[in-house]
Amino acid sequence: MAILKTSVLGIEFENPFLLASAPPTAKIEGIDKAFSLGWGGAVLKTITPDNLEMIEASTRYASWRFGAKVCGFENIELLSHLTIQEWLDGIKYLKQKHPTKVQIASIMAPVVKEEWQKMVKTFNHSGADAFELNFSCPHGMPEKGIGMAIGTHAEISAEITKWVKEVAELPVFVKLSPNVTNIVEIAKAVEDAGADGLAAINTVQSLMGVDLDTFEPLPKVNGQSTFGGYSGMAVKPIGLRCVAQLRQHSKLPILGMGGISTWSDAAEYMTVGADVVQVCTEVMINGYGVIKGMTKGLEDYLERKGFNSPAELRDKAITNLTAHEKLNKSQQVYPSINDEKCVRCEKCVTICDESEYSALSLVNGKIEVNRDKCVGCSLCSHACPMSAIKMA
Numbered sequence: 001m002a003i004l005k006t007s008v009l010g011i012e013f014e015n016p017f018l019l020a021s022a023p024p025t026a027k028i029e030g031i032d033k034a035f036s037l038g039w040g041g042a043v044l045k046t047i048t049p050d051n052l053e054m055i056e057a058s059t060r061y062a063s064w065r066f067g068a069k070v071c072g073f074e075n076i077e078l079l080s081h082l083t084i085q086e087w088l089d090g091i092k093y094l095k096q097k098h099p100t101k102v103q104i105a106s107i108m109a110p111v112v113k114e115e116w117q118k119m120v121k122t123f124n125h126s127g128a129d130a131f132e133l134n135f136s137c138p139h140g141m142p143e144k145g146i147g148m149a150i151g152t153h154a155e156i157s158a159e160i161t162k163w164v165k166e167v168a169e170l171p172v173f174v175k176l177s178p179n180v181t182n183i184v185e186i187a188k189a190v191e192d193a194g195a196d197g198l199a200a201i202n203t204v205q206s207l208m209g210v211d212l213d214t215f216e217p218l219p220k221v222n223g224q225s226t227f228g229g230y231s232g233m234a235v236k237p238i239g240l241r242c243v244a245q246l247r248q249h250s251k252l253p254i255l256g257m258g259g260i261s262t263w264s265d266a267a268e269y270m271t272v273g274a275d276v277v278q279v280c281t282e283v284m285i286n287g288y289g290v291i292k293g294m295t296k297g298l299e300d301y302l303e304r305k306g307f308n309s310p311a312e313l314r315d316k317a318i319t320n321l322t323a324h325e326k327l328n329k330s331q332q333v334y335p336s337i338n339d340e341k342c343v344r345c346e347k348c349v350t351i352c353d354e355s356e357y358s359a360l361s362l363v364n365g366k367i368e369v370n371r372d373k374c375v376g377c378s379l380c381s382h383a384c385p386m387s388a389i390k391m392a
C-alpha cells in the first residue's frame with residue numbers, strides 16, 4: 001500500500017487514517033489492536049494532569065438512528081482516565097511494538113502556564129510524534145475553564161499556544177471547535193502564536209432529543225441531561241465546511257475529521273485541505289476493522305485517478321469553492337426523468353407546486369417539465385423516493 005504513504009511536518013504516515021482522540025484510543029491494548037489491524041496512527045484520548053478530578057455520567061451517549069444505521073451520535077463523556085505514568089509507559093510500549101505508527105498526544109490542562117508547560121515537557125520525549133491541544137471539547141470541562149471554554153476565545157487560545165510552543169520539542173496541532181461564529185479567527189490566532197498545524201473538528205454542541213413520556217432530555221442521567229457533543233455521519237458537512245475554510249485561509253497542515261465513515265468521506269476531506277484524517281464515531285459503532293475498507297477504497301481511488309499519494313489529492317476542490325456572488329449563474333439545468341424508474345407517485349409534482357414553482361405535471365402517464373416555470377433548483381431530485389430524477 002505504498003500509494004497511501006504520506007508525510008506531514010516530517011512525520012511519516014504509512015496511510016492517512018488515524019483514530020481520533022476518543023474511547024477507541026482510551027486504552028493501550030485497544031490502540032495496539034488498532035495498529036495491528038492497519039490504522040496509520042492514533043491521537044490518544046485527551047490526557048490531563050493527574051489531579052484533575054473527573055466523574056463520568058451514566059448514560060453518556062445518545063444516537064439518532066435511521067433504521068439500523070447510526071446517523072448522528074451525541075456524547076457527554078469527559079477525558080482520559082489513565083494516569084500520566086500509564087500513558088508514558090503505554091506510548092513507549094506502542095512505539096517499540098509499532099515503530100512505524102504515529103502517536104499524537106492530545107493534552108489539556110487548566111489555563112495556567114506552568115500546568116500546560118509541565119504537560120508538554122512530560123511528553124516531549126515520551127515517544128509521541130506530535131501534540132494535539134484539545135481546545136474544543138464542548139462539555140469537558142467548561143466549569144474549569146478548559147476545553148471549548150478555551151477554543152471559543154482567540155486570545156486565550158493564542159496565549160496557551162505560545163506557552164506550549166515555548167517548550168514543545170514536537171510539532172503542535174491545535175484542535176479547533178466548530179462551535180464558534182468564525183473558526184478562521186481562532187485558527188489565525190493560534191497560527192500567529194506559532195501552531196504548526198490545525199485539527200478540526202471536535203464535536204458540535206447539541207441536544208439529541210427529549211423523552212416525551214418522562215420529559216427527560218437525552219442522554220438521560222438520573223432524569224436530567226446536559227448539552228453534549230454531536231459526531232458521526234451527520235456532522236460531515238460541518239466538518240468539511242470548517243476544514244475548507246481553514247484551508248482557504250491557512251497553509252498549515254490540517255488533520256481533518258468529523259463524520260468520516262468511508263474512504264470517500266476521507267478523500268473529500270483531503271480535496272478541501274486535510275493532509276490526513278481522523279475517525280472516531282464510525283469506529284465506536286463498527287469497530288477498528290473498518291480500516292480495511294477505508295485503506296482499500298482510497299488506494300483503488302488514488303490508482304484510478306492516477307495520483308501517487310494522498311498528498312496529490314489535497315486541495316483539489318478548494319479552488320472550486322467561491323463566494324455566492326461569484327458563482328456562474330448563467331447556466332440553468334432541468335430535471336430529467338427516468339421513466340423506467342418513475343412510479344408516477346406524483347410526489348415531485350406536489351412538492352414543486354407547494355414549494356413555489358409548479359413546473360412539473362403528470363401528462364399522459366409521464367412527468368413533464370415546464371421549462372418556462374422550472375428554475376432548476378433540484379428539489380424534485382432530492383424528494384423523489386425512486387431516485388428517478390437527475391438534473392442535466
Ligand SMILES: Cc1cc2nc3c(=O)[nH]c(=O)nc-3n(C[C@H](O)[C@H](O)[C@H](O)COP(=O)(O)O)c2cc1C
Pocket residue numbers: 020021022023045046073075077078079080106134137175201202203230231232233235257258259260278279280281282
Ligand atoms: C465519546 C467521544 C469521546 C471523545 N473524546 C474526545 C477527547 O477526549 N478529546 C478530543 O479531542 N476529542 C474527543 N472526541 C471528539 C472526536 O475526537 C472527534 O473530533 C469527533 O467525534 C468528530 O469525529 P467523528 O465524527 O469521526 O466522531 C470524542 C468524541 C466522542 C464521540
